[in-house]
Amino acid sequence: MLKQALARIAHPVEQAFDRVFLRSTPDEVVIDPYLGYATPEHILLRGRVLTHLRRTNPAPEANWWVNLRQMAGLFLTREVAGKTVCWGEVTAQTDEEGYFTLHVPRGEAAPGWFSAEVAIDGGEGATLEALVPPADAPFGVISDIDDTVLETGAYSLLRNLWTSLTGNAMTRHVYEDAVTLMHGFVRLGAPVYFVSSSPWNLHHFLRRIFERHDLPKGPMFLRDLGISRTQFISGTHGDHKGAAIDSLLAANPDLPFVLVGDTGQHDPQVYLAAAERHPGRIVRVILREPGKGADRRDLARIEAMEERGIVVEHGTDYTAIIPELP
Known part of the structure; x- marks a missing residue:
């Protein structure tokens, strides 16, 4: 109950903040690729559409303050909702947080890592991968x-x-x-x-x-x-x-x-x-x-x-x- 009450309060605040400071519908966007997986019928290709990718530049000698700033930067993402991601005729729309999942027919996909080049309207494409388990996997x-x-x-x-x-x-x-x-x-x-x-x-x-x-x-x-x-x-x-x-x-x-x-x-x-x-x-x-x-x-x-x-x-x-x- 407490979390639901906090959600009702925080959700409109977050939306207002995003409209002013973060979220937009830019001309160019990119895909943050996630590793996907397979079901008996489909290969699930997953990712998130953002305005740009945030990456750290790790160094063994970096002090805690540098690391903290880089880690904090990973959370300052600008997600893009309502974008269409496609692989051939298979399409998916990004949700309000920018996430999407493409359900590609599994067909005769070989065991191992399935790789696919996906496209996005108004932005860069990306290579997405998903694990297809072998038919004789013991567990x-x-x-x-x-x-x-x-x-x-x-x-x-x-x-x-x-x-x-x-x-x-x-x-x-x-x-x-x-x-x-x-x-x-x-x-x-x-x-x-x-x-x-x-x-x-x-x-x-x-x-x-x-x-x-x-x-x-x-x-x-x-x-x-x-x-x-x-x-x-x-x-x-x-x-x-x-x-x-x-x-x-x-x-x-x-x-x-x-x-x-x-x-x-x-x-x-x-x-x-x-x-x-x-x-x-x-x-x-x-x-x-x-x-x-x-x-x-x-x-x-x-x-x-x-x-x-x-x-x-x-x-x-x-x-x-x-x-x-x-």
């Missing part, structure tokens, strides 16, 4: 990002904000055991997807970190921090992660899934709820225990998942799990 993997593969201190709000806002793509720490674990899944033929409560503004930033540390390339499901008439920000962390899991299980109806996360942001609760919504689809859960580790509520939810026949592995790192993978 799918949905992995959290914060404190699962990327150290953020998300279990502590202040630590998370400081780490996220004052670091850059050259200084952020990725867990080496997570890199090894994800590559093990890829060698088994499993498609890997990533979920985070980070906003879509950080998609390119996160991709640079992943590339620098040789993490497997995978579609990301990030969070819309925009304000609508009915929602102040885009739900809770759990709502967002649960919705992403639901979408990916629906997109891969024949695959069982492995969920990878941590105990710092209620992943046991989210993963148990997902297992209850999708009986038999979640076969394994792997959890890192950052900070103080699993509390009694986490342990109770882990036990509840095990009672459903799910293999749950948890500890301070993934080293005990990695030897099982090729």
Whole structure:
């Protein structure tokens, strides 16, 4: 109720601010490309139309103030609504926050990364990519990002904000055991997807970190921090992660899934709820225990998942799990 009330107040304020200071319908616009994914019928190409792209210039020696200014700049986007994006005869319109999804018929698309040159009216085109899983994939993997593969201190709000806002793509720490674990899944033929409560503004930033540390390339499901008439920000962390899991299980109806996360942001609760919504689809859960580790509520939810026949592995790192993978 509180968030709905805040939304009713904040939405017209945001619209007025955008009309005066940010949003416009410029002659030239660009696409911020996001990695997409496939369903049995379609390949979903995703992106966002902006007036221009904002990128950081990371340097290992940059001080916290330089990093903070560059990170803040990523959020000062000028989104463009009502633009048409097309690939051949397939079109999509951008919404009020500039987002779009093209539903391209999957047809006989080969497994791997599907690539398409898309066009936009009154602006530059872009190359969009989407992951098409192999027909013989043994399972799918949905992995959290914060404190699962990327150290953020998300279990502590202040630590998370400081780490996220004052670091850059050259200084952020990725867990080496997570890199090894994800590559093990890829060698088994499993498609890997990533979920985070980070906003879509950080998609390119996160991709640079992943590339620098040789993490497997995978579609990301990030969070819309925009304000609508009915929602102040885009739900809770759990709502967002649960919705992403639901979408990916629906997109891969024949695959069982492995969920990878941590105990710092209620992943046991989210993963148990997902297992209850999708009986038999979640076969394994792997959890890192950052900070103080699993509390009694986490342990109770882990036990509840095990009672459903799910293999749950948890500890301070993934080293005990990695030897099982090729």
